[in-house]
Amino acid sequence: MNSRPNPPGADPLVRVSHLRLDIPVRGEPRRVLHDVSFEVGAGVALGLVGESGSGKSMTTRVLMRLLPHGAATDGDVLFDGTPVTGMDRRALRRYRSSEVAMVYQDPRAAINPVYTVGAFLTEALREQKVSRKEAEERAVALLREVGITDAPRRMRQYPHQLSGGLLQRVMIASAMLTKPRLLIADEPTTALDVTTQEEVMAILDEQRRERGLALVFITHDLDLAAAVTDRIAVMYAGTVLETAASANLHETALHPYTVGLLASRPSTVDVKRLWAIPGRPVSAFEAGPGCVFTERCPFAQDRCRAERPALRTVDDHQVACHRAEELRGRITYEADGHADHQHDEQTESV
Amino acid sequence: MSELLGVENLRKVFPVRASAGEPAGDLVAVDDVSFTLPPGGSLAVVGESGSGKTTVARMVVGLETPTAGRITLDGESREAARAGRGARKARARQIQMVFQDPYTSLDSRQTIEGAIEELLRAHFDWDAARRRERVAELLDQVGLDKRQGGARPRALSGGQRQRAAIARALALEPRLLILDEAVAALDVSVQAQIINLLTDLRAETGVAYLFISHDLGVVRQISDDCVVMHRGRVVEAGRTTAVLDDPQDAYTRRLLSAVPRPGWVPRRRATSGASV
Numbered sequence: 001m002n003s004r005p006n007p008p009g010a011d012p013l014v015r016v017s018h019l020r021l022d023i024p025v026r027g028e029p030r031r032v033l034h035d036v037s038f039e040v041g042a043g044v045a046l047g048l049v050g051e052s053g054s055g056k057s058m059t060t061r062v063l064m065r066l067l068p069h070g071a072a073t074d075g076d077v078l079f080d081g082t083p084v085t086g087m088d089r090r091a092l093r094r095y096r097s098s099e100v101a102m103v104y105q106d107p108r109a110a111i112n113p114v115y116t117v118g119a120f121l122t123e124a125l126r127e128q129k130v131s132r133k134e135a136e137e138r139a140v141a142l143l144r145e146v147g148i149t150d151a152p153r154r155m156r157q158y159p160h161q162l163s164g165g166l167l168q169r170v171m172i173a174s175a176m177l178t179k180p181r182l183l184i185a186d187e188p189t190t191a192l193d194v195t196t197q198e199e200v201m202a203i204l205d206e207q208r209r210e211r212g213l214a215l216v217f218i219t220h221d222l223d224l225a226a227a228v229t230d231r232i233a234v235m236y237a238g239t240v241l242e243t244a245a246s247a248n249l250h251e252t253a254l255h256p257y258t259v260g261l262l263a264s265r266p267s268t269v270d271v272k273r274l275w276a277i278p279g280r281p282v283s284a285f286e287a288g289p290g291c292v293f294t295e296r297c298p299f300a301q302d303r304c305r306a307e308r309p310a311l312r313t314v315d316d317h318q319v320a321c322h323r324a325e326e327l328r329g330r331i332t333y334e335a336d337g338h339a340d341h342q343h344d345e346q347t348e349s350v
Numbered sequence: 351m352s353e354l355l356g357v358e359n360l361r362k363v364f365p366v367r368a369s370a371g372e373p374a375g376d377l378v379a380v381d382d383v384s385f386t387l388p389p390g391g392s393l394a395v396v397g398e399s400g401s402g403k404t405t406v407a408r409m410v411v412g413l414e415t416p417t418a419g420r421i422t423l424d425g426e427s428r429e430a431a432r433a434g435r436g437a438r439k440a441r442a443r444q445i446q447m448v449f450q451d452p453y454t455s456l457d458s459r460q461t462i463e464g465a466i467e468e469l470l471r472a473h474f475d476w477d478a479a480r481r482r483e484r485v486a487e488l489l490d491q492v493g494l495d496k497r498q499g500g501a502r503p504r505a506l507s508g509g510q511r512q513r514a515a516i517a518r519a520l521a522l523e524p525r526l527l528i529l530d531e532a533v534a535a536l537d538v539s540v541q542a543q544i545i546n547l548l549t550d551l552r553a554e555t556g557v558a559y560l561f562i563s564h565d566l567g568v569v570r571q572i573s574d575d576c577v578v579m580h581r582g583r584v585v586e587a588g589r590t591t592a593v594l595d596d597p598q599d600a601y602t603r604r605l606l607s608a609v610p611r612p613g614w615v616p617r618r619r620a621t622s623g624a625s626v
Binding site for chain 1: 398399507508509510537538539540541542543545546549564565566567568570571591594595604605606607608609610611612613614615616617618619
């Protein structure tokens with residue numbers, strides 16, 4: 001994808017800095033996000049990549065301000081310069097209804113099964129006093145844009161009559177209806193087959209470019225994120241560990257976790273013993289005082305266990321690792337029988 | 351070539367009831383599928399949802415009865431699906447299955463050790479000490495410690511649960527393990543651990559794998575041979591390296607080109623208005 005950076009000096013559309021989030025669990029606050037910082041400009045796609053429990057979905061909940069009662073945030077979440085956390089009821093309603101839209105992993109859970117696709121798509125417009133005829137015309141036009149050819153027939157169908165891939169296109173069309181400036185897509189293709197994923201990603205990409213949308217794309221698939229976004233933020237245990245340009249992340253990854261993730265993905269072109277990051281992904285609240293990745297990091301030292309590294313600029317990356325410069329280009333996870341055996345022993349606790 | 355599992359002209363038709371404007375009819379889930387698997391080999395059945403790959407696995411393990419075709423194990427036919435208790439137990443010692451989600455395939459009220467022990471008790475006339483020894487050996491083989499062995503599934507992570515499911519499946523020393531999307535639900539870093547574990551276990555025990563998967567990367571790591579299925583039929587078969595390096599069938603090529611990789615650009619193929 002072409003990157004379309006903001007004009008110099010302009011504020012990015014979305015700026016999240018040092019976001020922290022606590023959510024009450026049985027009356028006690030529990031840390032869900034430690035330190036999340038990233039920016040997304042208009043027309044730019046950012047990939048938020050991480051394993052389960054890394055906090056990527058919670059981050060978007062903060063962006064939408066869809067948080068449970070008693071949640072406490074710290075740090076800034078700015079949309080077009082306005083703090084999302086400070087919006088009053090009216091501002092929040094306008095923001096959610098017309099500035100930002102969301103596409104979820106499971107379209108069937110996000111659409112009402114007893115209404116037709118047409119009723120679902122025109123509901124928001126009818127609320128805004130658009131005539132039925134015009135609302136339907138706009139919905140049909142949008143369905144055609146997302147590659148649904150027999151749109152008028154689809155409008156009369158119910159969600160269960162559509163395949164997952166088609167339904168996800170309907171969701172993308174519905175997200176575009178109100179002409180948002182920011183689109184958040186949370187694992188939008190994870191439930192789909194690879195060939196359908198390709199189609200849906202192509203459509204999402206097309207819509208984003210044509211409309212100059214800012215896109216926050218959440219996924220666990222680093223290869224997918226690298227291919228369809230401009231920048232990637234790698235999250236682990238409620239923390240952004242590294243952000244970098246997507247195009248060369250595979251060659252230039254600095255954080256041991258990023259490099260490990262890249263090395264553990266099985267390739268379709270060659271067979272080699274995978275470098276398995278020892279241990280299991282931890283949750284934010286389980287992390288000690290040091291770096292959140294210490295427990296699984298083969299390069300951790302005393303300092304890493306004692307002091308949490310902040311995100312800082314190294315080369316053209318942002319990385320939260322004390323040893324980033326020292327380890328640059330030296331982290332190799334090539335399979336070596338003996339070393340691997342040691343890793344396997346460490347992984348026994350997984 | 352010696353043959354452990356043979357599948358010949360397998361076919362499965364499900365009757366479909368009429369619903370929401372769709373008439374009743376027959377759904378051909380698997381149509382004329384044949385392959386063989388040598389002892390200690392690893393064969394992947396690759397396909398997307400609806401390809402029939404899981405139905406093939408369920409017929410091989412005996413959870414589904416084929417409409418037509420033959421399944422042989424060591425040259426002996428396995429059609430006697432309604433066999434007696436003894437025959438069913440003998441079959442269980444030959445073939446075991448690991449499912450995608452260990453959370454739903456393990457009993458939530460049973461500890462991991464308990465689940466494995468139960469199986470040993472049902473099949474072997476061993477004393478408690480011998481069973482304990484075998485349980486410990488199995489847990490060690492899959493990389494679970496004593497404490498994890500004594501835990502219930504809920505207390506374990508996804509990776510640990512899948513290790514437990516593998517230990518249980520290996521308990522009877524089956525000749526064939528059917529792995530139905532067994533690593534698909536795991537996080538990448540944990541998935542890599544389980545893939546390595548499966549590679550080691552096959553080398554150590556000589557068990558054969560029938561590996562059902564949609565993930566071509568995982569298939570490349572785990573299988574020697576593969577069968578690509580599309581809409582119930584085999585569209586391509588051969589050595590995994592050959593099929594993935596030089597796919598002959600258009601659908602296999604399409605599947606490969608849809609795998610995200612550095613420099614990949616997603617493309618819209620046909621307008622898919624017609625595909626429901």
